[in-house]
Amino acid sequence: MTPSAAPPPAEPARLADLVVTGCTVLLHDDRERIVFQEDAAVVVRDGVIDSVTPAAAVAALPARERIDARGQVAMPGLINCHTHAPMAALRGLAEDLPTEEWFNDVVWPVESNLTGRDVELGARLACAEMIRGGVTCFADHYFRMDTVAAVVAECGLRAHLGQAFFSSQGARGREESLQFALRHRGGAGGRVTTALAPHAPYTVDDAGLAATAELAHAHDLPVHLHAAENRAQTDASLARHGATPVEVLERTGILGTDVLIAHGTGIVERDLPVLARAGGRTAVATAPRGYLKFAWPTTTPVRALRDLGIPVGLATDGAASNNSLDVWESMALTSLVQKSAEGDPRWLTARQALHHATLQSARALGLEEVVGGIAAGRRADIVLVDLTGPHTQPVHDLAATLVHSARSSDVRTTIVDGRILMRDRELLTLDVPAVVRELGERLPALVDRGHGRRVQRYDT
Numbered sequence: 289m290t291p292s293a294a295p296p297p298a299e300p301a302r303l304a305d306l307v308v309t310g311c312t313v314l315l316h317d318d319r320e321r322i323v324f325q326e327d328a329a330v331v332v333r334d335g336v337i338d339s340v341t342p343a344a345a346v347a348a349l350p351a352r353e354r355i356d357a358r359g360q361v362a363m364p365g366l367i368n369c370h371t372h373a374p375m376a377a378l379r380g381l382a383e384d385l386p387t388e389e390w391f392n393d394v395v396w397p398v399e400s401n402l403t404g405r406d407v408e409l410g411a412r413l414a415c416a417e418m419i420r421g422g423v424t425c426f427a428d429h430y431f432r433m434d435t436v437a438a439v440v441a442e443c444g445l446r447a448h449l450g451q452a453f454f455s456s457q458g459a460r461g462r463e464e465s466l467q468f469a470l471r472h473r474g475g476a477g478g479r480v481t482t483a484l485a486p487h488a489p490y491t492v493d494d495a496g497l498a499a500t501a502e503l504a505h506a507h508d509l510p511v512h513l514h515a516a517e518n519r520a521q522t523d524a525s526l527a528r529h530g531a532t533p534v535e536v537l538e539r540t541g542i543l544g545t546d547v548l549i550a551h552g553t554g555i556v557e558r559d560l561p562v563l564a565r566a567g568g569r570t571a572v573a574t575a576p577r578g579y580l581k582f583a584w585p586t587t588t589p590v591r592a593l594r595d596l597g598i599p600v601g602l603a604t605d606g607a608a609s610n611n612s613l614d615v616w617e618s619m620a621l622t623s624l625v626q627k628s629a630e631g632d633p634r635w636l637t638a639r640q641a642l643h644h645a646t647l648q649s650a651r652a653l654g655l656e657e658v659v660g661g662i663a664a665g666r667r668a669d670i671v672l673v674d675l676t677g678p679h680t681q682p683v684h685d686l687a688a689t690l691v692h693s694a695r696s697s698d699v700r701t702t703i704v705d706g707r708i709l710m711r712d713r714e715l716l717t718l719d720v721p722a723v724v725r726e727l728g729e730r731l732p733a734l735v736d737r738g739h740g741r742r743v744q745r746y747d748t
Contacts, residue, residue: 304351305706306332309343311357311672312686314364316661320647322639324686330362332668335706339664353708359676360700361690363642364661365424365669366615367649369601370512370550370573372430374402374410376417377727378608381735387518387582391746393737395608399431400741401734407432409727411439416718417613419445421696422671424704426613427548427573427603427653429485429512433468441476443717444709446669448653450485450512454744455496462486462499469509479705481653483548488514489536490521490748501541510546510569510654516554518584524748534559544568548652550603552593553579553586564596571652573603576621578610590626590644591635601652602645616696619645623691638687668706674698 309329317323329346331338382394407430418426425446428436433451440447451468453461462484469482486492486500492513504511516522516533525533534555537543544567552572555563563570574588590600602618604610619641626636650660659669673694675683680693702710709717 301349302333304331304333304338304346304349305335306353306355306668306703306708307346307349307351308332308355308357308362308670308672309346311360311362313340313362313662314642314646314690315340315663316643316647320643322642322687324361328362330662330668330670332703332706335668337662337664337666337668337670340662355672355701357672357701360672360674361686362662362670362672363690364646364650364659365671365702365704366422366619366645367601367653367655367660368418368423368426368604368613368615369548369571369649369652370427370429370575370603370605371414371613372606372608373414373426373428373436373613374407374430374432375606375608376414376613377406377410377731377734378606379611382608387520388746390582390609391744392742396742396744396746397737397739398735399743400739401736402431404432404435406730406734407435408439409723409730411436412443412718412723413720413727414607414613415439415443415445416715416720416723417607418615419443419702419709419715419718420699420713421614421616422673422699422702423613423615424669424671424702425653425655425659427483427512429514429550434472437472437475437480440480444479444704444707446479446659446667446704447476448481448483448512448655450483452485452487454487454491455493456491456744459499462496462503466503466507466509470507473509477705481655483510483512486511486513487744488517489525489533491744494536494540497536497540497542501545504545510548511542512548512550513542514550515552516549516559517551518579518582519554519556519586521748522554522556532556532559534562538562538566543570546654547571548573548601550605551575551579552588553584555589555593560592560596563593563598569654571599571601573601573652574622575603575605575610575618576625577612577617578605580621580625581609581611587625587629590622591630599648599651600644601649614696615645616694616699620691638685638691641691642687668703670703671699672701674700
């Protein structure tokens with residue numbers, strides 16, 4: 289009798305680049321509800337999440353790097369949907385002022401002093417702060433953006449970048465915004481996406497907005513701008529132009545593009561049908577801390593926008609108005625402010641806040657197929673949050689603990705595209721002490737306002 293041949297040896301398991309194991313993973317089910325998988329592992333290959341699996345199933349999987357994340361929650365990296373990163377250099381410079389004085393007396397005079405080096409140092413400081421706070425992607429709207437793009441490429445973050453412009457610059461500002469967007473689209477190994485970035489309807493006239501819309505369609509670019517930032521702007525626009533800022537966006541064609549609107553606390557009832565019939569993808573970014581600080585009487589109407597299917601992403605605005613780039617704080621404040629605004633404690637629950645912080649923020653930037661969730665096929669933008677501290681124990685409701693008890697300082701590890709940018713609170717890609725030293729030397733020239741210049745005048 290001829291003996292049967294031995295079965296061929298099993299193929300060795302394919303080497304993983306990174307395995308994060310032993311953690312609880314924040315996931316979204318098929319209805320986008322927040323769920324948690326305990327004692328799980330996340331396997332990463334080539335910058336992409338390969339699988340989410342029970343930790344025991346990959347205990348023997350070979351990997352270039354393993355992170356033991358017991359006692360931690362793995363969640364999608366936070367997304368800052370609207371900021372001005374270089375303005376970290378102006379943190380605390382213009383305090384306790386109404387909006388008009390903040391712009392005209394301090395910020396816009398100081399910004400007329402900006403050099404490329406100032407922008408670089410501010411951007412480096414901002415990126416370090418965001419990495420330490422669990423932000424893996426940010427949407428930036430500022431000047432000298434080639435410099436910001438270079439910092440992003442170096443430090444490893446993901447970013448959606450736009451070069452801001454005013455009508456006072458003439459056609460040149462708009463053209464520079466276009467050329468920046470085309471030059472850097474898909475940069476940093478695909479981590480950079482770009483947008484056209486008119487400042488606002490009160491600083492860019494109708495002709496400039498219409499020309500921007502035409503360029504957006506011609507070059508398949510989105511638009512990122514401020515609009516209806518507060519109720520005073522809406523009232524002034526109605527008095528001067530017979531239209532709200534949102535109606536201006538419609539008549540100039542901006543709402544026919546894919547547009548990200550910053551703030552929107554001045555969105556009023558008559559704007560809702562206008563937004564509902566927008567021809568492009570419309571999203572709004574909310575940054576509630578600044579609204580409270582400026583004592584604006586209203587906030588972003590998140591519930592009304594949700595009812596229209598418009599995603600609302602979380603944001604911080606710049607550190608000159610918000611004083612921090614802490615999206616974790618924005619998540620908690622959004623939940624609390626919305627409860628107060630609606631008079632409904634059941635509205636904007638912790639799970640809804642986490643949805644805004646993850647998938648909705650990704651959707652606001654057009655990146656919902658790329659990031660915003662921990663799932664096979666998405667880029668590996670992951671943060672690990674330590675919940676062993678006394679302020680996060682005991683855990684009765686994990687979503688509520690994450691939103692209302694945890695802090696950005698509880699983020700232990702930040703990963704973008706599978707690359708570890710911070711491990712156990714240690715930044716690996718930025719030298720903060722060097723940035724702080726040089727920035728301190730440059731501050732006297734930067735903050736001088738004796739020259740009488742300003743980049744623009746705020747007059748809504």
